[in-house]
Amino acid sequence: xxxxxxxxxxxxxxxxxxxxxxxxxxxxxxxxxxxxxxxxxxxxxxxxxxxxxxxxxxxxxxxxxxxxxxxxxxxxxxxxxxxxxxxxxxxxxxxxxxxxxxxxxxxxxxxxxxxxxxxxxxxxxxxxxxxxxxxxxxxxxxxxxxxxxxxxxxxxxxxxxxxxxxxxxxxxxxxxxxxxx
Amino acid sequence: xxxxxxxxxxxxxxxxxxxxxxxxxxxxxxxxxxxxxxxxxxxxxxxxxxxxxxxxxxxxxxxxxxxxxxxxxxxxxxxxxxxxxxxxxxxxxxxxxxxxxxxxxxxxxxxxxxxxxxxxxxxxxxx
Numbered sequence: 001x002x003x004x005x006x007x008x009x010x011x012x013x014x015x016x017x018x019x020x021x022x023x024x025x026x027x028x029x030x031x032x033x034x035x036x037x038x039x040x041x042x043x044x045x046x047x048x049x050x051x052x053x054x055x056x057x058x059x060x061x062x063x064x065x066x067x068x069x070x071x072x073x074x075x076x077x078x079x080x081x082x083x084x085x086x087x088x089x090x091x092x093x094x095x096x097x098x099x100x101x102x103x104x105x106x107x108x109x110x111x112x113x114x115x116x117x118x119x120x121x122x123x124x125x126x127x128x129x130x131x132x133x134x135x136x137x138x139x140x141x142x143x144x145x146x147x148x149x150x151x152x153x154x155x156x157x158x159x160x161x162x163x164x165x166x167x168x169x170x171x172x173x174x175x176x177x178x179x180x181x
Numbered sequence: 182x183x184x185x186x187x188x189x190x191x192x193x194x195x196x197x198x199x200x201x202x203x204x205x206x207x208x209x210x211x212x213x214x215x216x217x218x219x220x221x222x223x224x225x226x227x228x229x230x231x232x233x234x235x236x237x238x239x240x241x242x243x244x245x246x247x248x249x250x251x252x253x254x255x256x257x258x259x260x261x262x263x264x265x266x267x268x269x270x271x272x273x274x275x276x277x278x279x280x281x282x283x284x285x286x287x288x289x290x291x292x293x294x295x296x297x298x299x300x301x302x303x304x305x306x307x308x
């Protein structure tokens with residue numbers, strides 16, 4: 001007896017429709033991620049009749065970073081390249097060798113940033129980035145030392161503990177127009 | 182490689198954002214308002230010159246219009262979302278800090294304190 005031995009075929013008639021449906025679905029739902037950047041929080045505007053409270057901070061606890069209209073950096077009165085800024089900032093914040101000229105403790109460290117109206121935006125972002133990088137690296141190192149895990153993997157309480165220890169204080173002074181641009 | 186960028190507004194200024202390594206993603210896109218700062222593109226140069234300008238929505242603006250712009254952005258959202266609003270400054274890296282500072286001061290005046298400096302990823306890290 002002869003049997004009909006044709007192999008059964010999958011019905012592929014609607015495959016093109018399904019493919020198009022998927023294509024359109026992903027076209028519509030994909031958002032192209034281009035929004036990234038350095039997040040900061042601005043200090044609130046002082047109230048008009050607010051008494052000027054002069055908080056005195058010891059000289060050694062402040063790292064003064066000045067950027068002039070020619071994009072040159074002056075850190076505590078010393079001309080510095082932007083590439084050295086992170087190392088300097090880390091040294092200043094952490095002060096592992098207890099240098100009497102650097103900050104007493106990371107919690108007390110304040111970085112004061114001042115720029116000119118003629119400073120380029122590019123260098124401003126670079127400086128901000130380096131300072132942020134300094135803090136991030138210190139936090140990362142502490143997370144590894146204290147909890148044996150990278151900062152990202154810690155729970156919120158642990159992260160806050162480290163954030164409190166390396167409190168990021170970058171104070172920005174009102175800019176001045178000295179460069180004459 | 183060809184890439185597409187989706188924009189809400191027509192850019193009238195040339196913006197090449199600076200590069201940085203410590204960048205964060207902006208969480209909710211619907212809660213972000215954009216301020217562009219850069220030199221006017223070729224078409225607008227005759228009228229507006231080559232000095233960096235501010236663009237809000239689809240028009241050139243002066244720093245004192247920033248408050249109005251933020252107020253409008255706030256009015257368009259529900260009250261609960263207002264504190265979560267973030268302002269993203271997309272400024273050209275060639276721009277000077279003077280104009281950026283003016284915008285920052287205006288933002289402080291209207292209490293829009295969450296700020297993001299838009300920047301792209303830089304591979305090289307200074308050591």
